[in-house]
Amino acid sequence: MPGTGTTMQLVTELQTILAEERVTANDTLLAQHSSDESYHTAHLPDIVVFPETAEEIRAVINCADAYDVPVTPYGYGSSLEASVIPQQGGIVVDFANMDKILNVRENDFLVTVQPGVTRSQLEKELKKYGLFFPVDPGADATLGGMAATNASGTTSVKYGIMRDNVRDLEVVTADGSIIHTGNLAAKSSSGYHLNGLFVGSEGTLGCFSELTLQVTGIPEHILAGRAEFTSVDDAVNAVIAIMQSGIPVARVELVDEEAITQMNLYSETDYPEVPTLFLELHGNEAGLQQDVQFMENIVTDMNCRQVEFETDTAGRNKLWEARHNAAYAFIHNHPGRKQMVTDVCVPISELAGAIKDARTAISDSGLPGGIVGHVGDGNYHILLMLNPDDPDAIERADMLNERIVSYALERGGTCTGEHGVGTGKRKYQEREHGEALRVMRSIKQALDPHDRLNPGKVIE
Amino acid sequence: MPGTGTTMQLVTELQTILAEERVTANDTLLAQHSSDESYHTAHLPDIVVFPETAEEIRAVINCADAYDVPVTPYGYGSSLEASVIPQQGGIVVDFANMDKILNVRENDFLVTVQPGVTRSQLEKELKKYGLFFPVDPGADATLGGMAATNASGTTSVKYGIMRDNVRDLEVVTADGSIIHTGNLAAKSSSGYHLNGLFVGSEGTLGCFSELTLQVTGIPEHILAGRAEFTSVDDAVNAVIAIMQSGIPVARVELVDEEAITQMNLYSETDYPEVPTLFLELHGNEAGLQQDVQFMENIVTDMNCRQVEFETDTAGRNKLWEARHNAAYAFIHNHPGRKQMVTDVCVPISELAGAIKDARTAISDSGLPGGIVGHVGDGNYHILLMLNPDDPDAIERADMLNERIVSYALERGGTCTGEHGVGTGKRKYQEREHGEALRVMRSIKQALDPHDRLNPGKVIE
CATH class of the missing domain: 3.30.465.10 (Uridine Diphospho-n-acetylenolpyruvylglucosamine Reductase; domain 3)
Known part of the structure; x- marks a missing residue:
């Protein structure tokens, strides 16, 4: 981190290259670029810039080189693993002006x-x-x-x-x-x-x-619906059977009973509070009808208590909006708490065991939480709510993450299916990649020898 | 290339590590590993090894390091761009024994x-x-x-x-x-x-x-057929319309009239010698019927003279076998000549122009040739037959390749859709990748600093 004098000098220099209003060390803006949507510790950058062209980005990197400060790119700030947190200060590059x-x-x-x-x-x-x-x-x-x-x-x-x-x-x-x-x-x-x-x-x-x-x-025909189960096991087994049947599902999401409860509270839906699959199929009309019939047979075999299809666009949109807001529902319904989200992905044959273990892990943690997930890919999330000022809660959340990740890695899975490594999953990189991590390090070293770009993320 | 004495020493050393019979400098075996299926100039390796484990491959690389000779991996030898030709001699690693x-x-x-x-x-x-x-x-x-x-x-x-x-x-x-x-x-x-x-x-x-x-x-239902056109333009426009309609075709192959002629001669088929699309659809029965009907409407709009679907597995297999043997048909029907195959891929909106230009290019070259291709992806091949001892023919083939590649690169395409770079497409790498080629070089340098592995391929 540069001293205040140097920072102001760098601000001035950047302002001559970009424009005065697109380079700032304003406290509010620095604070806005210090965190993401997760429980990871915030860290202030020294400067935020808003470039408008590739050439301006290049100029920012050149300046950062001259002053030996790091550069961290920032989009919307919705990262869940601290990918955008400038943990070593320096310049945050916000792409808000590059929105064409x-x-x-x-x-x-x-x-x-x-x-x-x-x-x-x-x-x-x-x-x-x-x-x-x-x-x-x-x-x-x-x-x-x-x-x-x-x-x-x-x-x-x-x-x-x-x-x-x-x-x-x-x-x-x-x-x-x-x-x-x-x-x-x-x-x-x-x-x-x-x-x-x-x-x-x-x-x-x-x-x-x-x-x-x-x-x-946009597909000719879209059909979305919910399949309700009495147990998560049945729901998961239905997913596995659907995937193995070869039905080309467009979406197949697991939402456990706790997540449905939070969802109903937040999205004003009245879905039965039982383990549910949210499903969608895309295709031509005739093909879709045949797929739906086939799928209904499969879920019925897996003790599905009811399948309900949305017949209009409004119903479908409401369903997916509710699903998308599941994580926010937990946050909204637990004021003052922050969210820790796991993100492992396992081979589909390991999914049933993984979800079973995940449910025990939530219960063992003593923290409120539920499970949602893109289970057709073997990817699922535990949404765990914790008080960020309670070290014990953080430790229990970390232990849960460790347990979930170990379970996945021991079965050929990955520590992160879609959220990325940031710093949150860095400690698992050696275990997941073994000697391949050295190859990744060589690539980082070759392409960014001074560790200028988002230092400390992905690769230590 | 090491001297003969050193080579024999290296053979002996490798034989103690692998096994006597799995390390050879036998002339016939060296010759068998000196070329691929293309017109590219052959080059003898010094030694061929047949490892059976990753550890043995490692030992071979370590030996190659000690003796400072290159290592070139070799599979079936069906490369078309010299990827497997050991142009600097050294050790060829043949994976024939690793076939489990x-x-x-x-x-x-x-x-x-x-x-x-x-x-x-x-x-x-x-x-x-x-x-x-x-x-x-x-x-x-x-x-x-x-x-x-x-x-x-x-x-x-x-x-x-x-x-x-x-x-x-x-x-x-x-x-x-x-x-x-x-x-x-x-x-x-x-x-x-x-x-x-x-x-x-x-x-x-x-x-x-x-x-x-x-x-x-394996899909529940498969339907394959041929759509016959009077002009290549119509056939290509039909492909573009099919792709843009969103019909999830599983295969859509263009075979021009010259390629059909060669195919009929070689595969004993009697397909009408006109520009033809070979098509295949995978899906459930009802969906497939609807897709077929939709597709028939599209090709009819594009002046298709006839669509014929194969009703049984035997007919379908025969159709794809004939298509797969198109390149071999040209080779078989032109004894003494070698084949030069272009391999560009263009955005689908550029396909009609590209194929038109390709036909002019064949005719300008004065060499026998035809066009086949995976046109749904915008990827097509000119199969050009030439006498490898005729420098003029080779020059004309090179000129054709240069023209075809330039056409593709100027329109956002690539010089090789699926055959790879080897040495045949190396000269186009700078033009295609620009500054990105330096990044690729840095990666090669970082992961293989002594240029031990297949030197001279892809990156110079």
């Missing part, structure tokens, strides 16, 4: 956006073309942030994750180069796969200045 | 194989479980080779490319580490995406010793 949708190549199912464009902003624009962007993490995150953490969500079981849907990135690297990691073709075997490497690198290898994303036609 | 299917995790849709397992061998085994591996490059390549070049093929329009279907790789790196690049979970945001980086690295970053692949259930 640059180009919709309708016939190629491609859209080029600046990194600060939010998911809902993109959705609104694409709708005009009968298109949608099929990565839906729930939060109204920026596309840059979603690419940085390799986000996914409810629809990934059918449409893939961010990494599958990024066709090209414009990236400003630590040495100030402005590179393109991909191209506009649907596939390529040319050169090393930089797209995949930069997606999920959480700002540690470069700042994204432009993203070209693959989009999808 | 290690584990089928039926319920997780995962299979773990050694790198020398061939596509047809895997297909046969998976069939027992009602599963299939959905990357189908035509050649009966090894899975290790397919991952090394990021192969794809006829079904990638629906099921993705190798990179999409590799869940984990065990890799022996240049420093002798044995790492895992992924895990068994369906998705992960943990650490840098080494899976994606190593897939497509063509043996320049490590030797694969094990692959865990995502497999798929």
Whole structure:
């Protein structure tokens, strides 16, 4: 962290390059860029900048080099693992001013956006073309942030994750180069796969200045519904059976009874407070009817007490809004507490055991919490509410996380299915990746030798 | 290249580590490992080894280090861009003895194989479980080779490319580490995406010793057929319309009239010698019927003269066998000539122009040739036959390739959709990747500082 004098000098220098109003050391703005949506400890940056072009980002990185301060990219701040917290101070690069949708190549199912464009902003624009962007993490995150953490969500079981849907990135690297990691073709075997490497690198290898994303036609027919069970075991077994049947579900979400309760309170729904699967199917009309019938047979075999399909768009939207707000429901209903969210992903054959263990873990922790998850992918979250000033609660939450992660890693899973590493999952990297972590370190060292970009995240 | 004395010393040393019969400098075996299936110039290795474990591969790399000779991995030899040709001599690592299917995790849709397992061998085994591996490059390549070049093929329009279907790789790196690049979970945001980086690295970053692949259930219903057109333009416009309609085609292949002629000669089919689309749809029965009807309407609008669906498995198999043998048909029907295959991929909106230009390019070259391609992805091949001893023919083929690649790159495409870079596409890397090529070089330098692994391929 630079001294105050140096900071003011750096502010002045940055202001001559960007513009006075787009470089700030204002206390309120520093505080706004000191935390994310999680329980992780906040840390103030020294300066926040709002660049508008790749060249300005490059100039910021060059300045940071000259003053030897770190650079941390910041999108919407919805990170859950401290990915955006500037834990060593320095400059936060906020992409709020880079929020243009640059180009919709309708016939190629491609859209080029600046990194600060939010998911809902993109959705609104694409709708005009009968298109949608099929990565839906729930939060109204920026596309840059979603690419940085390799986000996914409810629809990934059918449409893939961010990494599958990024066709090209414009990236400003630590040495100030402005590179393109991909191209506009649907596939390529040319050169090393930089797209995949930069997606999920959480700002540690470069700042994204432009993203070209693959989009999808809005399906001809959509059917959404809820399948209610008496036990979580039955619900999970139904998911496994659905996945193994080959029915191309577009969404299959588990919401346990506690999460339904919180959801009903917050979203003013009146769903029966039992373990429930939220389901969605996309396709042509005839195919969908046949899939639904097949799926109803499967869930009935798994002791489903009732399946209810939403017949109109309003009902469907309400259902998914409630599901998306599940995490916020817990937060809203537990004032003064912060949320700790686990994020493991296991092979589907291990899902039943994992969820069983997760429920015991919640109960052992003595903290209020529930389970929601993208269970078609084997990814689920424990939403645990804790008092951030209570060290005992934090310790119990950490113990729970440790237990959940160990369970997943011992069974070939991952410590983070979609939230990223940040600092929250850093301690599990060695255990998960073993010797491969050294390869990751070599790459970081090669591309950012002075550890300028988001230092301390992902790789220590 | 080491002297003969040193080579014999190295052979002896390797024989004590592996086994006498699995290390050879036998002339016939050296010759067999000097070329691929393309027109690229052959080059003899000094030694060929047949390891059986990751530890043996590590020992081979350590020996190569001690003697300062390069190591080139070799699968089935079906490369088309010299990826497996040991152009600087040294040791070729042939994976023929690493041909075991290690584990089928039926319920997780995962299979773990050694790198020398061939596509047809895997297909046969998976069939027992009602599963299939959905990357189908035509050649009966090894899975290790397919991952090394990021192969794809006829079904990638629906099921993705190798990179999409590799869940984990065990890799022996240049420093002798044995790492895992992924895990068994369906998705992960943990650490840098080494899976994606190593897939497509063509043996320049490590030797694969094990692959865990995502497999798929054999579809409930499959319908394959041919749509015949009077002009290539109409056929291409039909493809574009099909893709833009959102019909989830599983295969959509263009075969031009020249390719159909060669195919009929070689495969004893009697398909009308007109521009044709080979199509396939996967799904449930009702959905498929509706898709077929929709597709028939689309192709009819595009002046399709006839659509013929195969009603039984035998007819379907014959159709795809003929399509797969298209390249071999040209080779068989032009004795003494070698084949040069282009491999660009363009955004689908550029496909019609690209194919038009490709047809002019063939005619301008004065060489016999035709077009086939995975046109749903915007990927197509010119199959050009040339006399490898005729410098003029080689020059004309190179000029054609240059023209085709330039056309694609100027329109946001790639110089290689699925064959890889090897040395054949190396000269286009700077033009395609620009400054990003420096980033790729840094990665190669960081992971293989002595340029031990397949030197000269992908990155110069």
